[in-house]
Amino acid sequence: MKALEFDITHRLDGTLARAGVIKTPHGDIQTPAFIVGGTKATVKTLNVEQVKALGGQSILANTYHLMLRPGADIVEQAGGLGKFMNYDGPTFTDSGGFQVFSLGVAYKKGIDAVAHTEKGDATLAKKSADQLVKITAKGAHFRSHLDGQKLLMTPESSMELQHKIGADIHMAFDECPAPLADHDYLIEAVDRTHAWAERCLVRHNELNAQHEERGEPLQALFGVVQGARSEELRKKSASFLGERDFDGYGIGGVFEPGEISSVVRWIDETLPEDKPRHLLGMGAQPADLFLGIEYGIDTFDCVAPTRQARNGSLYTYDGRINIRNQQYMTDFTPIDAECDCYTCQNYTRAYVNHLLRSDEMLGFTLASIHNERFVVSTVDRIRQSIIDNTFFEYKKSFLERYYKDKLPAGVTL
RNA sequence: GCCGGAAUCGUCUAGUGGCAAUGACAGGAGACUGUAAAUCUCCCGCGGUAACGCUUCGUAGGUUCGAGUCCUACUUCCGGCA
Numbered sequence: 001m002k003a004l005e006f007d008i009t010h011r012l013d014g015t016l017a018r019a020g021v022i023k024t025p026h027g028d029i030q031t032p033a034f035i036v037g038g039t040k041a042t043v044k045t046l047n048v049e050q051v052k053a054l055g056g057q058s059i060l061a062n063t064y065h066l067m068l069r070p071g072a073d074i075v076e077q078a079g080g081l082g083k084f085m086n087y088d089g090p091t092f093t094d095s096g097g098f099q100v101f102s103l104g105v106a107y108k109k110g111i112d113a114v115a116h117t118e119k120g121d122a123t124l125a126k127k128s129a130d131q132l133v134k135i136t137a138k139g140a141h142f143r144s145h146l147d148g149q150k151l152l153m154t155p156e157s158s159m160e161l162q163h164k165i166g167a168d169i170h171m172a173f174d175e176c177p178a179p180l181a182d183h184d185y186l187i188e189a190v191d192r193t194h195a196w197a198e199r200c201l202v203r204h205n206e207l208n209a210q211h212e213e214r215g216e217p218l219q220a221l222f223g224v225v226q227g228a229r230s231e232e233l234r235k236k237s238a239s240f241l242g243e244r245d246f247d248g249y250g251i252g253g254v255f256e257p258g259e260i261s262s263v264v265r266w267i268d269e270t271l272p273e274d275k276p277r278h279l280l281g282m283g284a285q286p287a288d289l290f291l292g293i294e295y296g297i298d299t300f301d302c303v304a305p306t307r308q309a310r311n312g313s314l315y316t317y318d319g320r321i322n323i324r325n326q327q328y329m330t331d332f333t334p335i336d337a338e339c340d341c342y343t344c345q346n347y348t349r350a351y352v353n354h355l356l357r358s359d360e361m362l363g364f365t366l367a368s369i370h371n372e373r374f375v376v377s378t379v380d381r382i383r384q385s386i387i388d389n390t391f392f393e394y395k396k397s398f399l400e401r402y403y404k405d406k407l408p409a410g411v412t413l
Numbered sequence: 414g415c416c417g418g419a420a421u422c423g424u425c426u427a428g429u430g431g432c433a434a435u436g437a438c439a440g441g442a443g444a445c446u447g448u449a450a451a452u453c454u455c456c457c458g459c460g461g462u463a464a465c466g467c468u469u470c471g472u473a474g475g476u477u478c479g480a481g482u483c484c485u486a487c488u489u490c491c492g493g494c495a
Contacts, residue, residue, distance in 0.1 A: 037448070039447090044450095062447080062448075065448080098447040098448095099447090102447090102449070103449065145449045146449085171447075250447075251447095253447095280447035281448095283446065300446095301446095303445095303450090304445070304448095306448085307450065307451095307452085308445060308446095311444085311453090313444085313445070322443080324442095325441085325442075326440090326441075364451060
């Protein structure tokens with residue numbers, strides 16, 4: 001009995017790109033797919049009907065956040081993540097590994113999963129005095145960002161929590177190191193991530209055996225590849241994890257804009273072809289999506305569409321705009337005339353501008369629907385372009401129009 | 414009419430002899446990639462990229478090396494008494 005099936009139905013010659021379908025107990029995901037961010041068992045400001053209506057195929061929640069509130073036991077009592085949030089589609093949980101980074105060395109640095117060394121974030125390489133995480137071989141010692149209580153998350157406990165939360169696809173508990181950590185530390189972190197991955201697999205299999213005994217559906221586990229920007233470490237990590245019996249793979253770490261294609265290529269050339277690959281936390285930029293898919297990514301998740309929406313930054317096919325700007329106050333056209341989302345079909349830039357300036361909650365919702373739809377539909381169209389063998393034409397026309405003459409570093413057309 | 418109080422950036426406000434002058438809001442813009450995030454950063458008297466220059470704290474005088482801060486008059490507003 002398998003927790004998950006993955007069928008590759010189309011490949012794009014000369015690339016690592018493929019289209020397929022991930023089959024879970026809660027339905028299929030047509031890949032490549034953009035997985036919608038629902039960290040605390042909710043896609044911020046959207047209900048599940050809206051998520052479905054905008055084409056979201058699957059939602060990713062976070063173990064760390066749900067462990068703190070409401071607690072994994074309560075999610076389990078509710079009947080699992082899907083039941084709890086009234087979502088009957090496929091679900092993922094992230095392990096909490098990223099919080100080792102974001103509450104650790106990155107804490108209070110205003111930093112997320114993208115490193116901008118050119119902006120002077122060298123401080124990220126150092127230990128921060130007030131960080132909330134300490135890492136040992138055993139696991140990660142957290143201090144809750146909510147109330148300061150001490151917590152220990154281990155590979156075993158992350159698996160136990162994820163099984164209680166009960167998403168279809170889990171991530172192994174990994175360490176996401178600082179992008180500028182020195183090479184010796186990266187080696188140590190990768191080795192630790194591998195040791196943790198094996199411990200995750202052991203505990204995961206025990207828990208799945210229990211599910212099987214009870215006649216419950218099995219849950220799937222993805223190993224998470226680390227190794228920062230080191231080709232040697234990324235290949236080592238992909239090779240190590242690829243030899244183990246994971247249902248698929250997550251690609252973690254902190255990227256420089258523009259290095260996605262090379263890092264993802266090293267990994268995906270090494271990983272077994274027949275298992276799905278999830279690029280953790282990437283997808284704010286259309287270029288990320290095209291490059292990731294070209295180099296073999298099947299699924300993405302990213303909080304940027306909803307976060308940026310709340311802050312007024314909206315995608316259009318001609319680039320991003322800040323809808324709060326003065327110039328949109330009297331612009332009675334849709335956010336993007338070519339967008340088929342609910343917001344663009346029914347509301348104007350001027351109205352969304354007004355709502356966000358007025359701190360009206362509907363503004364967050366309308367903006368989030370638009371941004372999420374923009375990214376989801378872009379990935380869907382890329383999928384179709386793989387099937388139609390028109391990927392490169394689509395990529396060129398999309399990126400030229402979106403970025404004009406400001407193509408991100410590392411992107412070729 | 415008399416007595417008392419008050420007048421500072423679009424708004425509210427800090428300021429008690431050495432400040433172009435505090436904070437908040439409003440306004441202008443930028444950032445945001447496994448959500449610590451409806452958050453953060455910058456600008457916000459005029460000119461200048463800047464150093465810097467100029468003009469400011471109701472109005473007009475005065476005291477002082479120096480006044481948003483002290484004094485006088487006036488104006489307006491708010492109380493109270495008539």
